[in-house]
Amino acid sequence: MNGETTRHDQPPTSAKSGQMWGTSGSTSRRQFLRTWSLAVPAMLLALRSKAVAIWFTGETPNYNAKEHRYGMGIDVDKCIGCGRCAEACKNENDVPREPFYFRTWVERYVITPGDTLVDSPNGGIDGFPPTTSEKGILRTFFVPKLCNHCEDPPCVQVCPVGATFSTEDGVVLVDQDYCVGCRYCVQACPYGARFVNPKTHTADKCTFCYHRLVKGLQPACVEVCPNGARIFGDIRQRSSPLARFQRMRKLHTLKPHLNTKPKVYYADLDEEVR
């Protein structure tokens, strides 16, 4: 996990601050003092702000995992199948580009009387080909899929060395320095959410972009969704978009009969979705 939390921690380029130094070249002492008398308190104030502190240090001061319990809501009817989420995930998390490895993907369902066609070409990243015929289609929709970060994850149960684990804030992660690559977790996941990374030869999966969470940011897939189909947040917080989503919508989880207690909640989920 260390590798993942530190990957995006480079300090930002300081183009703006460079400009500021440039303009102070021929100023008088008075101007200099005037500028700095404003700039220094402003900078001090800014440094106190959490976001700026993270921006500079790459670390999250006082992040307490116990204070959070993450989950995701998916508004099925809002998903337009653009695949931006799957694309953003691959970019953000360095997921191999081949069409066999996905931390998140989008499925298309085309339901006709007596038949249900499902496809997800390249996880939906390149869009979907037109359906052969519009006639006879009862309903059609897109469903984003990802790790459900189950409360009772079968993958965590079966890992022989404890390399995959649930964090205190409710995220299921894999320790890539510890995983032996036995693939039992891949077999145990009912949702096909895991793969073995061909570079590391260890199990790989959605982390809810944990490296972003600890900085107070949203997962990449949520950030890029143009239609707000993915709602991320703390499931215990009373006032948040996710809490509102949970209060206002009828929710389903995937394969509830397996008793894994997923924390990805779907609104308007069709019975054909597995």
Next chain:
Amino acid sequence: MEASLAEVLRQVTGYIYPNEVELHWSVLIVLYPYLTGLVAGAFILASLVRVFNVKEVQPTYRLSLLTALAFLIVAPLPLLAHLGHPERSFEMFLTPNVHSAMAMFGFVYAWYLTVVLLLEIWFDYRKDMILWSREESGLKRWLHKLLTLGVFDLDAQSLRFDRTAGRVITVIGIPSAFLLHGYVGFIFGSVKANPWWSSVLMPIVFLFSAIVSGIALMLLLYMFSTLLRSKALDMVCLDKLASFLFYALIVDFSLEMLDFIHRLYEAEESIRILGQLVASRLFVSLVVVQALMGTVIPLLILGIVSPALRGRSRGLVMLPDELRRLLYAGAATLIQIGIFSTRWNVVIGGQLFSKSLRGLTVYKMQLLGGEGLFVAGLLLLLPFVILMTLIWLLPPWPDQEAEVPAREIEPERQLQPEEAAAIASEA
């Protein structure tokens, strides 16, 4: 790798989750339950002699023990070869996740290897090793001396202790053999995500198929080894082995049918895709090889030819010895192929359908490469190489068993004057 996955993607029918294009457990994982099944089966056969006093199969007793050991040594190798990071495998011993069935493998394996097999073989061979080492020279002499671990007692009390200890270990060994292979069944049977595997019957089916495969292997090994040594085959032993094989196969077949009918009758949501799986991808390996060739035909042969049904060493059809043992060998070979198919159908079959229950994929076995056919073949041959070495070191043949001289059994007894005179004159 990517090219072969792209090829698989082209052959997918229906819809599978994108991460399911890569098949995760290869032919090496087929070998694992196959090899441990042979271990458990061979041991159960040995226990028939030791605990249940089935005297007829005595000629196979020591050979069974050595076979079990040879296959047990190889059993973890396919697992190790398949790991993404084999160098981290020791973590399963050091920091096991106690909730994981797989983490228990090391402990079940270590228990079976050291407490059951090695101890039983040691107690059984101790006196022979002492006596052999006296008459040998060179490497073998030193190896045998070393293997006695310095316990050179041959008096009546020590020999009695060897026998009692051997018996106790076998009694412990029977549930351990059940544990070893039942556990392998549990690894698959407890995966609730996979409807092809998830069944409480899985450990029991594994167990009985293990007994079947073990007896069939010992029948073949006994025939070949006796042939190679140009000795006469003990037909009473062969008939008994064939009868036991028949009984075990009946139980195994009944359990398989129970599982099949139960699934069909319950008809859960997975029934449609599993039906497609059996009718298409697994038709040859399941219906033709496992059920017909590996079960029905051997059942017919053994039922008719062996004394299993009629008893008193007479089959339903009386055949001359030569033809009978040829048919036994044929049936045992078919069973062996059938059991391998059984393992294949469980391990590979369970990965050929999508957990979305909407599509089927294919398995492209590599020829070379770490998880290919070549490595699998090597790992199947290796137990026989180890077995040959073990046979060289510890000959399992009843005619080579060493007799303890009477005067060593009771050294404390006062010699009668005439006995003392006889020994003196011999000297």
